[in-house]
Amino acid sequence: MRLIHTADIHLDASFATPGMPAGFGGRRRQALRDVFRSVLHHARKQGADAVLIAGDLFDEERASADTLAFVRAEFTALGDIPVYIAPGNHDPYTAKSSYATTAWPANVRIFTEPRWTAFEEAGSRLTVHGFAFDGPEISTNPYGRLTLPAEDGRIHVGVAHGSEMSCVSTEMGAYAPFRAADAAVDGLLYLALGHYHAMRRIETPNGTLMYYSGTPEGHSFGEAGPRRFLQIDIDDDRRVTVTPIPSSRHVYETHEIDCSPFASAQDVVDAIRALPGPEAEGRIARIRLQGSCAEAWQGELQRIYEAVAPQFDFLDLVDALEPAEDLDALAREQSSLGAFVRRLQEEIRFAVDEDEAARLRRALETGVAAFRGRTLPIRGADRG
Numbered sequence: 001m002r003l004i005h006t007a008d009i010h011l012d013a014s015f016a017t018p019g020m021p022a023g024f025g026g027r028r029r030q031a032l033r034d035v036f037r038s039v040l041h042h043a044r045k046q047g048a049d050a051v052l053i054a055g056d057l058f059d060e061e062r063a064s065a066d067t068l069a070f071v072r073a074e075f076t077a078l079g080d081i082p083v084y085i086a087p088g089n090h091d092p093y094t095a096k097s098s099y100a101t102t103a104w105p106a107n108v109r110i111f112t113e114p115r116w117t118a119f120e121e122a123g124s125r126l127t128v129h130g131f132a133f134d135g136p137e138i139s140t141n142p143y144g145r146l147t148l149p150a151e152d153g154r155i156h157v158g159v160a161h162g163s164e165m166s167c168v169s170t171e172m173g174a175y176a177p178f179r180a181a182d183a184a185v186d187g188l189l190y191l192a193l194g195h196y197h198a199m200r201r202i203e204t205p206n207g208t209l210m211y212y213s214g215t216p217e218g219h220s221f222g223e224a225g226p227r228r229f230l231q232i233d234i235d236d237d238r239r240v241t242v243t244p245i246p247s248s249r250h251v252y253e254t255h256e257i258d259c260s261p262f263a264s265a266q267d268v269v270d271a272i273r274a275l276p277g278p279e280a281e282g283r284i285a286r287i288r289l290q291g292s293c294a295e296a297w298q299g300e301l302q303r304i305y306e307a308v309a310p311q312f313d314f315l316d317l318v319d320a321l322e323p324a325e326d327l328d329a330l331a332r333e334q335s336s337l338g339a340f341v342r343r344l345q346e347e348i349r350f351a352v353d354e355d356e357a358a359r360l361r362r363a364l365e366t367g368v369a370a371f372r373g374r375t376l377p378i379r380g381a382d383r384g
C-alpha cells in the first residue's frame with residue numbers, strides 16, 4: 001500500500017512583506033500551485049492508494065474562487081485515488097469555509113469534526129482516522145482520545161494537524177498541543193502530521209510512525225533549503241517505509257559574506273557568484289555583506305547588486321558593512337586609540353614571520369573594533 005503525505009501548502013498565501021518587488025507574490029502563489037500539482041501528479045504516476053493532506057492546504061478559511069476551481073480540477077484528475085483532508089488552524093472546517101461550501105469530486109474525503117472519525121474504503125484495507133480544526137483554535141483537543149478496534153486486520157493510519165510539544169518553545173503558540181505518547185496508539189501504523197513547516201520525524205514509544213511532512217514549497221527565509229513531501233509504503237508484514245520526495249521549485253537561501261579581505265567590487269561579485277546554490281528553478285536569496293568595506297569599493301553596492309541580481313529570482317542584499325578604518329590617520333591621533341594603533345603597527349613591522357604579522361593585524365583590527373564598540377565577524381583564524 002502506498003500513501004502520499006503532504007501538508008501546509010498555504011495556497012493563496014499573500015507573501016506581502018515589505019521590500020518585495022511587484023509580481024513576486026503572484027509568482028510565489030503560482031509556484032505553490034505548480035508544486036501542489038506535482039505532488040498529486042507523483043501520486044498518480046506512482047499508483048498511490050491515497051493522498052493525505054494534514055491541514056493548511058489553504059492559507060485561509062475561504063480560498064479564492066479561482067484557487068478552488070484549480071484544486072477541484074486537480075483532485076478530479078486523481079480519478080479514483082481518494083484524498084483525505086484534515087483541516088488545520090489556517091483552513092478550519094466551518095459552515096462558511098471553502099471545505100463546506102464547495103462541491104468536491106467524489107474521491108475527496110474531508111474530516112469535519114473536532115474529534116476523531118474514520119473513513120473506510122469499500123474494496124480497500126485502508127482505514128483513515130482524522131479530525132478537523134473547527135476554528136483558528138480547535139474547540140476540543142482530540143489528541144489522546146483515538147481508539148482503534150482490536151485486530152480487525154485493516155491498515156489504520158491517521159491524518160491530523162497540531163503542535164507536538166517536544167519541538168515547540170513555550171512562547172510559540174501551540175495549536176491542538178500534544179505529546180508523541182498521546183498520539184501514538186497501538187495498531188496505528190502511521191500518523192501524517194501537519195503544522196510545522198519543516199520535515200520532522202517524531203519519536204514514539206510504540207510502533208506508530210509519526211512524521212511532519214513539512215511544506216512542499218518554502219514560504220519565507222525562515223523556510224530555507226529544499227522542501228519535500230513524503231511517500232509512505234506499507235508492506236504485507238505492516239512494515240512502514242517513509243521516503244522524502246524533493247518538491248520545491250523556488251528555494252530560499254541565506255548567506256553571510258565577510259568582505260574585510262576584499263580589495264574591489266569584483267571580489268564581492270566573485271564571492272556572491274561562488275555561493276553554493278540549490279538546484280531549483282529559482283533562487284530566493286538573502287545575502288548579508290559584513291566586515292569592513294575598503295574605500296575603493298564604498299559606494300559600489302548598487303552596481304554589485306545589479307551585476308549579480310539576474311542569477312536570482314529575488315535577491316535581498318543586506319548592507320551590514322563597516323567603512324574600513326584609515327589606520328595611518330588613526331596613528332597620527334594624540335589619543336589612547338592613536339597610541340594603540342602606533343604600537344601595533346610597529347610590532348607588525350618587526351614581526352618575525354607572516355603568521356605573527358597576520359595575528360598582529362587581527363589584534364589591531366579587533367582592538368580598534370572594541371574601541372569603537374562594534375563587533376567583528378568571526379573568521380577561520382579565530383576559531384583555533
Ligand SMILES: [Mn+2]
Nearest residue numbers: 056088089195
Ligand atoms: Mn498550521
